[in-house]
Amino acid sequence: MHYECRYCDLGFPATYDGDTVYGSCGAEWEAAKIPVEDEED
Numbered sequence: 001m002h003y004e005c006r007y008c009d010l011g012f013p014a015t016y017d018g019d020t021v022y023g024s025c026g027a028e029w030e031a032a033k034i035p036v037e038d039e040e041d
């Protein structure tokens with residue numbers, strides 16, 4: 001399982017000025033993260 005952003009479906013947070021946000025859309029990590037099951041064949 002991993003986390004993705006609920007707004008842009010990306011899972012790559014970045015830290016700006018002490019706040020962890022998503023680099024692509026700027027949503028706050030803690031507020032926007034959703035658990036996603038890893039797909040493994």
Ligand SMILES: [Zn+2]
Nearest residue numbers: 005008022025
């Ligand atoms: Zn996002």
